[in-house]
Amino acid sequence: MDFFSFGKIIVYIDKFIKFINSIFFLVLIIGLSFALIISPIDYLQGDTVRIMYVHVPSAWIGLSIFSMMAIGTLLNFVFKIKNLYLFVKSLAPIGLLFTCLSIVTGSLWGKPTWGTWWAWDARLTSMLILMLFYVFFIIAFKIFKESENLPKILSAISILGIVNIPIIKYSVEWWSTLHQPASIKILGSSSIHSSMLVPLFLMLLVLLLYCALIFLMKYKTEIIKIKKQNIKRL
Amino acid sequence: MINEFLNMGGYGFYVWTSFLIVIAFCFLLYYKTKKTLQKYEREFAQELEKLPMKHRRKIARSSKVISSILASQNKLN
């Protein structure tokens, strides 16, 4: 268990933050110039297709962070691993941010293409529910901070929330929605031309680096909080 | 040329607003996270100041968490 001691972790966190800081702006500039300048326009949508380069990665990140949080919470609840609790707590704000961003950018994409900012179709509504679950999660962290029941409450929110994840993913296939079906499938080919896939994955990389940076800073803050409580015992 | 770039084929408002919103909110969260981290580091260093000198030096050498905090504090001062 020595590897997971706070001392070891904080050394790696410092190294990682330094590394991300050193390359972040370079990757950001490459990503943005591909997304806004180099990539071609779409045959149908023209320049609005560029919104995809922030909308789609945000949605992916929102979904995957919630899944990670839910699994982390359940494992923490069953096996009581302190690190997992900090892990979940540090991830929550990033997930909420990107879920909100995917809804807002989606709205900005929907207006010029569909002709409406919002529609109560299955995909958009289930994404809104995901946002609500993030909010529940964060409120539970704040309200039940001292309570013994916190892991129990968080686990219940996780289970309720995680059933929503496959609903979001497959809503566009199961039901008739205004939202178009997925372009990129886990198995099988994608229906996005390769000249548009490059900026998409570059922007995904930029946002993932950003997420890692925020996560590490939050995690470090949590470690310092714990150490501060125990300072007398050092 | 520049106008054309800003105009985005007539969709400039939608494209630029979405990119700016993403950048602005990401920066906001970064700024907030950074401030909180610095606040806790500073508070920790202050608590450490209160301890007797001898004890302080001993734990600074043994704990990596503390040496990391002190290093970033020294950078700030």
Add this chain to the structure above:
Amino acid sequence: MLTKKIKSRLFFILSVVFITLLFLIFVYFNLKQNILYFKTPSEIFKVDEIKINSKIRVGGMVKKDSIKQNNREIKFILTDYQKELIVVYNGAVPNLFSEERGAVVEGKLNDKRYLIADRILAKHDENYMPPEMKKILENAK
């Protein structure tokens, strides 16, 4: 391996999962109709009694060469390649609205073949490609 405590926690989780599933099934069967954002023209045709004054959404393809526009209104045929529906609308259509593209119309049915729309939304598919690529694809057809 598993202590009593862990077993009791697992039991808690399983019971929450069970309740969630029950809840989900309940919601699903109650919302079955509302979950669909739009109906197809064939589905409209199959319904025995149409509610004249309630709003519905119908989605399909805009039939080729069917758009007729005068200065007051636009009229077109929405099809799912089996049944057709005549749509009348006055107002601005979205940029992506055109023939042989998907559209969702919202409005009131006059009868099974005739709908007066008060909103039109364009629906696009999941294919994205540069214009040159589209031309190559079309020439290959």
